[in-house]
Amino acid sequence: MFTYCVDHDTLGQLAWLSCYLTTGVHMSFYLAFLKVLALLAVTAPVALGFGFLGAMAARSHFPPLAWFGKGYIAIVRGVPDIAFFLFFVIALDQAFEWTRHKILCPDWPAEVRQGNDFLVCPQAKLPLGTSPEWVHETYGFFLAVVTFAIVFGAFAANVLYGGMRAVPHAQLETAEAYGMTQRQTFWRVLVPQMWVYALPGLSNLWMVLIKATPLLFLLGIDDIVYWARSLGGTKTAQFTDYPHGDWRMWYFLFLLVFYLAFTRVSEVALERLMRRLTHGQATTGGEAMRRAAA
Amino acid sequence: MTCLETFQAYALRSVGIGERLLPKSDITLCEHFVLIGSGMIWNVYFAVLALITGFFLATALAVAKGSPNPWTRKPAEWFIFVFRGSPLFIQFFFAYFFFLGLKGQYPAFDAFTAAWLGALIVLFLNTSAYSGEIFYGALRAIPKGDVEAADAYGMSGWPRFRRIVWPTMLRLAWPAYTNEAIFLFHATTLVFFSAFPAWQQRGDALYYANYFADKTYNPFIPYPILALYFILVTLVIVGLFGLINRRLNRHLPAARRPRLRIRPQLIR
Numbered sequence: 342m343f344t345y346c347v348d349h350d351t352l353g354q355l356a357w358l359s360c361y362l363t364t365g366v367h368m369s370f371y372l373a374f375l376k377v378l379a380l381l382a383v384t385a386p387v388a389l390g391f392g393f394l395g396a397m398a399a400r401s402h403f404p405p406l407a408w409f410g411k412g413y414i415a416i417v418r419g420v421p422d423i424a425f426f427l428f429f430v431i432a433l434d435q436a437f438e439w440t441r442h443k444i445l446c447p448d449w450p451a452e453v454r455q456g457n458d459f460l461v462c463p464q465a466k467l468p469l470g471t472s473p474e475w476v477h478e479t480y481g482f483f484l485a486v487v488t489f490a491i492v493f494g495a496f497a498a499n500v501l502y503g504g505m506r507a508v509p510h511a512q513l514e515t516a517e518a519y520g521m522t523q524r525q526t527f528w529r530v531l532v533p534q535m536w537v538y539a540l541p542g543l544s545n546l547w548m549v550l551i552k553a554t555p556l557l558f559l560l561g562i563d564d565i566v567y568w569a570r571s572l573g574g575t576k577t578a579q580f581t582d583y584p585h586g587d588w589r590m591w592y593f594l595f596l597l598v599f600y601l602a603f604t605r606v607s608e609v610a611l612e613r614l615m616r617r618l619t620h621g622q623a624t625t626g627g628e629a630m631r632r633a634a635a
Numbered sequence: 636m637t638c639l640e641t642f643q644a645y646a647l648r649s650v651g652i653g654e655r656l657l658p659k660s661d662i663t664l665c666e667h668f669v670l671i672g673s674g675m676i677w678n679v680y681f682a683v684l685a686l687i688t689g690f691f692l693a694t695a696l697a698v699a700k701g702s703p704n705p706w707t708r709k710p711a712e713w714f715i716f717v718f719r720g721s722p723l724f725i726q727f728f729f730a731y732f733f734f735l736g737l738k739g740q741y742p743a744f745d746a747f748t749a750a751w752l753g754a755l756i757v758l759f760l761n762t763s764a765y766s767g768e769i770f771y772g773a774l775r776a777i778p779k780g781d782v783e784a785a786d787a788y789g790m791s792g793w794p795r796f797r798r799i800v801w802p803t804m805l806r807l808a809w810p811a812y813t814n815e816a817i818f819l820f821h822a823t824t825l826v827f828f829s830a831f832p833a834w835q836q837r838g839d840a841l842y843y844a845n846y847f848a849d850k851t852y853n854p855f856i857p858y859p860i861l862a863l864y865f866i867l868v869t870l871v872i873v874g875l876f877g878l879i880n881r882r883l884n885r886h887l888p889a890a891r892r893p894r895l896r897i898r899p900q901l902i903r
């Protein structure tokens with residue numbers, strides 16, 4: 342990157358390091374951090390949406406829907422989440438391909454599942470065998486986002502369901518007494534009030550979500566774990582201009598520090614948000630703030 | 636092969652006893668059940684040992700974090716922050732490569748790069764940090780009156796801690812600690828997916844489930860079986876911890892006994 346990097350054998354230590362850390366592969370490593378942030382930025386709202394739908398379903402008066410919602414919330418709790426990650430990535434991929442197969446090639450003679458194979462017609466492949474590399478990568482990322490959203494949606498549903506039940510019942514009765522329909526009560530009274538009750542759970546969920554991002558590696562994405570592992574490995578002069586020993590430990594130490602800093606910053610930010618939301622609320626937290634001010 | 640023969644061949648496969656080769660083609664439902672169940676041995680091993688050893692360090696950490704002396708408080712705070720603030724997955728990777736580096740210099744560290752010891756140490760430290768924080772919270776929630784009563788009886792120092800503070804701390808922390816136990820049990824599935832190698836394909840339940848899913852390209856059989864096993868063991872944990880909870884609260888009137896509410900968080 343720097344002009345003095347051309348003659349890499351004669352560099353001093355600092356200059357060597359500055360050249361080493363700005364090679365093309367290192368740029369991919371830094372880009373992978375953006376991937377993590379992008380995953381968080383996309384997943385958090387989608388998971389919240391899934392969670393909202395799940396909580397609404399669990400509260401429903403229509404029994405099958407309520408069972409579905411409660412089942413969705415319950416199942417993810419009893420089973421390790423990483424099993425879900427590994428499961429959904431293949432299952433979703435197969436579900437998409439199978440659906441496309443049924444639509445695009447209705448008169449395909451062979452079975453889709455033959456023994457140990459899953460064969461769909463070439464037009465139904467996702468992404469198409471002919472599509473460029475970036476489509477493959479984007480599709481992989483898309484599957485990862487949906488998987489994360491399904492798993493974390495269940496946890497968000499749990500938190501939101503708790504938040505909805507924590508809204509004082511008198512509020513809902515008052516709304517009914519004013520002649521609001523159930524739908525109006527839900528949207529105008531329940532939903533605006535539930536957030537303050539749900540926020541501690543949601544902020545916990547956000548911390549957990551941050552700490553779950555390295556699992557992208559298991560979903561076959563070239564994320565920071567992937568790059569740390571491959572960049573840190575021993576490099577001989579034969580393959581690179583910057584030979585070094587096994588530095589994987591230091592790369593993972595760097596990731597550890599990155600995550601510590603990230604969770605710390607989130608913690609502080611969420612504390613501020615909580616203070617703002619509790620301000621003036623009729624809860625013990627709000628009362629404590631009022632007393633402290635007085 | 637009948638199912639009984641499969642059981643004999645693979646029931647202890649995960650610890651290296653029985654058939655060497657894993658099934659490669661025409662995988663039966665029975666093989667799924669037996670091998671994934673065999674892998675559960677590792678999950679239970681990691682969870683039980685890490686929980687038992689972690690319990691003691693967690694108590695020490697909680698007391699240290701509650702101590703007014705900064706020389707004991709600060710290290711405990713940092714320990715808890717580091718292990719709770721970073722993903723377990725990264726901790727596994729870091730520890731593995733750290734032990735690998737040590738092994739290069741001192742051959743005595745050979746065993747640490749194997750999952751049975753290396754991963755166990757990480758899980759032990761990790762659960763100590765999480766439980767330490769739970770116990771610390773409980774320590775601060777001990778009713779003032781209990782401690783004052785102990786003072787009035789002339790207890791102080793070690794007897795007061797052992798007979799008043801510690802049992803009350805356990806009682807208050809128990810519901811959260813139950814969640815931590817479930818949470819730790821689920822986290823044991825990460826071991827063989829981080830850097831720790833599954834030597835001679837001796838892996839845990841998820842390792843085998845993933846093996847089957849790769850071989851058959853059909854995730855709809857191995858993962859539900861895995862889920863079934865995990866739900867069963869989770870229920871066992873809830874039952875055992877519920878019994879201990881009853882014993883810890885046996886002096887309270889029935890209406891004031893806290894009930895266990897199970898809501899594990901997920902990844903750490």
